Amino acid sequence: MATRRVSDEPAYILHSYDWSESSLILEAFTRHHGRVALVAKGAKKPTSNFRPVLLPLQPLRVAYGVTGGGQGDIHPLRGAEWTGGHVMPTGDALLAGLYLNELLMRLLAREDPHADLFDVYAGVVRVLGGGQHGDALEPVLRAFELLLLRAIGVLPALDVETATLAPLSPRNHYTLVAEGGLRLAAGDDRSSLTGAQWQALQQALDEGPGAAAYPAVLRVGAEAGADLKRQLRVLLQYHCGAPLLRTRQLMMDLQSL
Known part of the structure; x- marks a missing residue:
């Protein structure tokens, strides 16, 4: 089944759930695709590049794969980058x-x-x-x-x-x-x-x-x-x-x- 890639997508993390000992399920709000579910494999590992980035209320650019129609699926997160601009609200x-x-x-x-x-x-x-x-x-x-x-x-x-x-x-x-x-x-x-x-x-x-x-x-x-x-x-x-x-x-x- 063909997989397409969504890249450089503006996004915010709304919520995260434990998926396994090392991974997270993310609910993300993206600009062009709305609310999507993503799986961040290995995100809980101390060495993961995702660990310091996947925080709520922080502007991100994300990349993820979509298999088939993609509607309602959980998509694999391929990349996430903090775009900066402000600190975490308190x-x-x-x-x-x-x-x-x-x-x-x-x-x-x-x-x-x-x-x-x-x-x-x-x-x-x-x-x-x-x-x-x-x-x-x-x-x-x-x-x-x-x-x-x-x-x-x-x-x-x-x-x-x-x-x-x-x-x-x-x-x-x-x-x-x-x-x-x-x-x-x-x-x-x-x-x-x-x-x-x-x-x-x-x-x-x-x-x-x-x-x-x-x-x-x-x-x-x-x-x-x-x-x-x-x-x-x-x-x-x-x-x-x-x-x-x-x-x-x-x-x-x-x-x-």
Whole structure:
């Protein structure tokens, strides 16, 4: 069976599993091929060239072989090179990066390319590794969440009521329901956004795919603040399914200490 080679592919490691005493199975997010599974033979050996390279939240160029159709298979990793640019995030930034990795693991189908989303992710990781995020960490996460939901096709239009397609009233409050999209908020719903805020988010998303829309989505999302966080949290967990995201549970546990 013919084997083709993917070379010089931009990638990030999302997660790794032990495969044997000396090898690892990697979940990688690649720019042109989406989420792929790779086997790194001998990667756990002290002498392996892979050992210091295959880390999460680090920009890589990888090469791997694909046999046959390649869909859903585990591909043999042939090479991996760190491309540099930033150090490993620490503290809250590290936890945020692992949270993004878990979202990608849960929500992206294998071998489904999302080049625009990859570019957004790479930009976010640079911010996390740069140590200059400060109070911008939460808006950065909200912007990525919105663009991820749009990329996988589960984010409804944010400028109309989903059930009726009626335009939003700028002064009314609306809530984002996992199974029903945007609807008029109940009087006791404290996490809703105004129609004007939802419309602003849609306008930001309409500025282009992926990285083109990111600055506008970041700005508008920052203005929406904690209310947007609560809205997206429910939607993301619904599409991720059970159990609760492990990184989110860890954040909750740390906050309770």
